[in-house]
Amino acid sequence: MGKVYIVGTCDTKFAELDYARSAARQAGAEAILVDVGTQNAHPGADVAADEVAARHPSGAAAVLGQTDRGTAISAMAEALTVFLRECGDVGAVLGLGGTGNTALVTQAMRGLPIGLPKLMVSTVASGNVAPYVGPNDIAMMYSVVDIAGLNAISRKVIGNAAHAVAGMALHPPVPSADDRPGVGITMFGVTTACVTQLRDMLGETHELFVFHATGVGGRSMEKLADSGLLQAVIDVTTTEVPDLLVGGVFPATEDRFGAIIRTKMPYVGSVGAVDMVNFGAKESVPAEFRDRRLHVHNPQVTLMRTTPEENRQIGAFIVEKLNRMDGAVRFLLPLQGVSAIDAPGQPFHDPAADEALFSTIRDGWQAAPNRQLIEVDAHINSREFAAALAANFRDITP
Template sequence: MAKVYVVGTMDTKGPELRFAAEAVRQAGGSAVLLDTGTQGVSEGADISALEIAAHHPQGAEAVLGLTDRGQAVSAMARALTAYLATRSDIGSVLGLGGTGNTALVTEAMRSLPIGLPKLMVSTVASGNTAPYVGPNDLAMMYSVVDVAGLNAISRKVIGNAAHAAAGMALHPVPAAASDKPGLGMTMFGVTTDCVTTVRRIMEASHDVYVFHATGVGGQSMEKLADSGLVAGLIDVTTTEVPDLLVGGVFPATDDRFGAAIRTRLPYVGSVGAVDMVNFGARDTVPTRFANRRLHVHNAQVTLMRTTAEENRAIGTFIMSRLNRMDGQVRFLIPLKGVSAIDAPGQPFHDPEADAALFDAIRTGWIEAPNRRLVELDLHINDPLFAAALADNFRQIANG
């Protein structure tokens, strides 16, 4: 039977954690109680803090020997992440705690694959949960009262969470016989025509998952890749890279393209919407960009045209990642424009900036048998460019 891993700090939350584990068992589940306390007190735990801390790359002393609480929590989070990676019997993970244990447990939860149930009962679950959840199917339940003693409220909340975790572990959702291989794609409003055409072509053979390239969108697509839930990627819209390098509101992380490097999945990419950096309403654009070419997309989104210098940096960044991919790779360049507003007569039409981007890609590209650079005298939203993306993916996916 897949097990419910109940995780928390036994030195401060022992009664609550034991109550949760017993509630799992009463619901028919199999519970394993893990202590993530940094004081090494593990009374009643099935897996002690010392055993978990030993999975830290520098050993248990790097976790339990620290006097700074923040450093100790970060170290235990790293150790818990490594410990969970060794387990093959996890049906769900249930965490309980305040700010410290929420940060600790959710960091480890985020390393687990999409589809594996993760539930965190937390005092901070009613606020901004983005730092805890990220691009993951991680559920957070507000504890209402602090996780500091059992009472009429905490027993209800913790008991409900335990029953939910047990139910998810006992009743995993099976794959459907009709499921097709998954295909991840990135889209922005200004590349919609291209992505819609590719999606229609590929839907006959794949379940197509389209991700809005708003920072977390690219992370979500790559999380699916790391979780083994897609068979390939058509990464049309890499606009999160300019936001990372220039300072927009939809940035990629430094790990952008990392999933394709790690998994070696078939990868087809392009430079969709790298002509822009994203900001909020017009009055939120930083003053240092006051003299730049700006376009008000709507009341809440203002776009800034990337310069030739920025485009060289963007091209260099992308190539530094693509050159590390050992799987089958095709990267397509649309020589007549990279977005709907990068075309003759449109506000971001700038052949000089585009040329800088394309030259940086050509210069940085390292030829290899598994990688091919394809230049097409087409706009990114031309139906022929979309067809070329689909054709190239089919070639490498079936090769």
């Protein structure tokens, strides 16, 4: 059983943090109070702020020597991320605070594996929490009253939070004997037929986790890979890359494919739905794109066909990442179309744009014993292509 790490700024909120520590201990957990204050040290913490700050890559002075509060908070967040990763005995993390401490603690929480309990009691937890949570399993609890002194309300909220993390640390879920090897698969509406066939082909032997490629979907899949909760990835749909490069609403980050590079896990990939950039309702399409080839997918989603030049950029981004993968890699190109609407008679059928993509990946490919580039003369949603994905997956996985 791991310890409960309670994190906050003891120079301003020691009474509340100490109350949470006591409540967690009364619930039976071993609780550690970590001070991340950047102004004045407090003697009541179990881990002093300077000990955390020392984990910053540039040393404690990069954190505690700052006169600008925002700079100090950002630096302490970086230091806390390293600190928590290095502890080795973290069973759960509880944060308490306002906007500054919420940003600080949740940044460090995002660096922890999926499945490790993380709870943030925050004054901003009733609003848009996406920037704090991202693709992670961080639970946000609204503090109701400000975390500015103990009272009848704050004691109930903080006590509940402390008991919650204590329970999670003391009673981790037991793995099921029925668990099968987990495989992440990326899908979009226009690649659903391919993924549905893959599920039929592999579902009896593997547990398949399908991620909607809406930006956060790809990040969630890679977070699970980094957390050791996937054994392999079948990355059918890399549409988040064009949104990143061209400016759509479902973008990847620059770290797309990074988890595969870091973990070296078996990877089968393709170029599903890179024929499009995603926007909202048609009237929301930026003015510079309104003369482009657009397709209204539904009232809330408008698709824009990627050009040959954009496809060269997309291909260059993808192949550069593939060349850095040291695990077993099979990357498949569907030569007859990359989405349901990229086929003869469909609105995004554009052989020249597709060929710009394929040729860029071919030309940039660096041959290696672990990596194979495979061209399939079929459409991405055909049974032939799905079968090729499944066969290559079986070739590189136990």
